[in-house]
Amino acid sequence: MTDELRDRGLRLTPQRELVLAAVRELGHANPEEIAEVVRLKHPGINLSTVYRNLETLENVGLVIHSHLGHGGATYHAAEDINHLHLVCGKCGSVGEASIETAAQFVNVIADDYSFKTDVTHFAIHGTCSRCLETL
Amino acid sequence: MTDELRDRGLRLTPQRELVLAAVRELGHANPEEIAEVVRLKHPGINLSTVYRNLETLENVGLVIHSHLGHGGATYHAAEDINHLHLVCGKCGSVGEASIETAAQFVNVIADDYSFKTDVTHFAIHGTCSRCLETL
DNA sequence: GAGTAGTTGCAATTCGTTCGCAAGTGGCTT
DNA sequence: AAGCCACTTGCGAACGAATTGCAACTACTC
Numbered sequence: 001m002t003d004e005l006r007d008r009g010l011r012l013t014p015q016r017e018l019v020l021a022a023v024r025e026l027g028h029a030n031p032e033e034i035a036e037v038v039r040l041k042h043p044g045i046n047l048s049t050v051y052r053n054l055e056t057l058e059n060v061g062l063v064i065h066s067h068l069g070h071g072g073a074t075y076h077a078a079e080d081i082n083h084l085h086l087v088c089g090k091c092g093s094v095g096e097a098s099i100e101t102a103a104q105f106v107n108v109i110a111d112d113y114s115f116k117t118d119v120t121h122f123a124i125h126g127t128c129s130r131c132l133e134t135l
Numbered sequence: 136m137t138d139e140l141r142d143r144g145l146r147l148t149p150q151r152e153l154v155l156a157a158v159r160e161l162g163h164a165n166p167e168e169i170a171e172v173v174r175l176k177h178p179g180i181n182l183s184t185v186y187r188n189l190e191t192l193e194n195v196g197l198v199i200h201s202h203l204g205h206g207g208a209t210y211h212a213a214e215d216i217n218h219l220h221l222v223c224g225k226c227g228s229v230g231e232a233s234i235e236t237a238a239q240f241v242n243v244i245a246d247d248y249s250f251k252t253d254v255t256h257f258a259i260h261g262t263c264s265r266c267l268e269t270l
Numbered sequence: 271g272a273g274t275a276g277t278t279g280c281a282a283t284t285c286g287t288t289c290g291c292a293a294g295t296g297g298c299t300t
Numbered sequence: 301a302a303g304c305c306a307c308t309t310g311c312g313a314a315c316g317a318a319t320t321g322c323a324a325c326t327a328c329t330c
Contacts, residue, residue: 010276011328012327013277044278044279045279046278048319072316073205089256097250098247101240104239113221115263117221117260122257124244125256126244126251126253127250128250132249183287183289184309184310187288206285
């Protein structure tokens with residue numbers, strides 16, 4: 001990460017390092033959860049620092065956010081974005097699906113609407129298998 | 136709408152009527168925009184009344200919300216939900232696509248993950264044709 | 271090792287949304 | 301036609317998530 005940052009005149013601070021480490025460790029997490037993990041090693045970190053670092057890490061391309069539900073964003077390490085999210089509207093569970101399942105869909109949208117789809121950014125909303133059973 | 140409401144012991148108030156009318160008129164709109172339209176005919180309406188009516192109209196099935204972007208929900212008349220949304224991450228434009236384009240995708244997700252997809256609830260994120268050209 | 275520009279912590283602020291409560295009013299009942 | 305009661309409204313306060321201004325701090329360049 002040193003290069004990505006320094007090339008842009010940005011700095012490698014302990015806080016920034018810990019935020020990235022937390023994102024990588026957690027898989028998908030919101031800023032609050034990330035702050036909690038960071039605080040284990042750096043208790044004094046401020047929430048706004050977490051927000052600001054997530055933003056810069058995203059600009060640099062080390063981190064990506066996606067929207068899984070009504071609330072805020074959740075963050076992923078850039079190298080982990082190889083799945084799409086299936087969010088159950090009933091129980092709120094978040095499943096994952098292979099990106100390939102959407103390949104054909106992405107192609108159709110590209111052909112018919114000249115729209116280049118990023119399937120990972122928004123979750124796929126619906127009802128999970130467990131909730132379908134208990135209807 | 137009278138029946139949908141009264142059958143549940145709910146009332147048909149002028150405010151409620153105007154909120155529904157505004158949703159139908161606007162196509163997709165957020166609560167703030169809906170309030171603006173309602174205020175043309177009923178200047179005193181309170182924002183929280185709009186929120187509450189959107190919620191009850193949704194419970195009754197006359198209105199549906201979906202998430203098009205980072206911020207809050209946008210509301211549609213229930214009878215208009217026959218398209219999915221293509222939101223451009225660069226320019227913010229919101230396009231529409233036929234639901235059929237997703238039919239195969241929905242089937243694959245159902246078969247592979249036993250997950251029943253509601254494609255209209257979350258937008259499809261990506262880059263629109265115009266922004267693709269100007270890269 | 272010193273200087274500078276990027277960064278942090280803090281507190282205050284914003285935005286969108288929800289809440290509690292008292293006053294108001296639809297609509298069933300008589 | 302009038303009354304009653306539960307549903308609604310408007311208002312202000314409160315809320316959570318995210319953002320901002322600013323002074324103190326510090327990573328990095330030379």
